[in-house]
Amino acid sequence: MSKARNVLGGPLAVCCVDPMTGFYRTGSCETGPHDHGSHTVCAEMTAEFLEFSRAVGNDLSTPRREYGFPGLKPGDRWCVCAARWKEAAEAGLAPPVVLASTHERALEVISLDELRAHAQEISWPD
Numbered sequence: 001m002s003k004a005r006n007v008l009g010g011p012l013a014v015c016c017v018d019p020m021t022g023f024y025r026t027g028s029c030e031t032g033p034h035d036h037g038s039h040t041v042c043a044e045m046t047a048e049f050l051e052f053s054r055a056v057g058n059d060l061s062t063p064r065r066e067y068g069f070p071g072l073k074p075g076d077r078w079c080v081c082a083a084r085w086k087e088a089a090e091a092g093l094a095p096p097v098v099l100a101s102t103h104e105r106a107l108e109v110i111s112l113d114e115l116r117a118h119a120q121e122i123s124w125p126d
């Protein structure tokens with residue numbers, strides 16, 4: 001069992017398993033020494049954020065079968081880079097975040113107050 005903590009100080013909750021997210025593709029926003037992008041923010045994709053990300057060089061919408069990447073659509077949850085999320089927030093395009101699933105390392109880049117301002121309640125599909 002992982003000892004990873006979320007931004008609220010509790011155990012890191014799963015972000016999404018369909019599609020399977022996380023730098024390590026475990027479904028959670030765990031991080032480690034090889035995760036130079038700090039894929040630590042569990043965000044719910046919006047059309048605006050997906051377009052923003054594509055415009056700044058990271059197309060998250062287009063499937064990349066060779067990498068096992070299905071392409072994301074609005075409503076999908078994904079572990080995004082803390083710096084990219086912050087960049088989107090500064091542009092007024094930050095997607096909602098799931099605090100229980102956002103790794104504490106995100107706090108190195110984003111304040112807890114800013115994350116809370118974009119927090120959503122956790123809701124899981126039936």
